[in-house]
Amino acid sequence: MGFLxxxxxxxxxxxxxxxxxxxxxxxxxxxxxxxLADNATGxxxxxxIDSAGQKADEAIGQ
Numbered sequence: 030m031g032f033l034x035x036x037x038x039x040x041x042x043x044x045x046x047x048x049x050x051x052x053x054x055x056x057x058x059x060x061x062x063x064x065l066a067d068n069a070t071g072x073x074x075x076x077x078i079d080s081a082g083q084k085a086d087e088a089i090g091q
Contacts, residue, residue, distance in 0.1 A: 062082075
């Protein structure tokens with residue numbers, strides 16, 4: 030088993046054993062990315078960025 034296979038296995042175990050924590054961290058990451066994109070565009074595309082963030086949250090929650 031190679032290094033990447035070992036890392037993948039450990040990550041799958043981590044996600045499988047801590048789904049709530051993984052979802053919380055991913056939600057925080059999406060929110061931070063949305064805020065950064067909104068700031069970078071000066072708020073010009075806030076509605077589109079918020080919509081994309083909500084869709085990403087929904088996709089992760091499935």
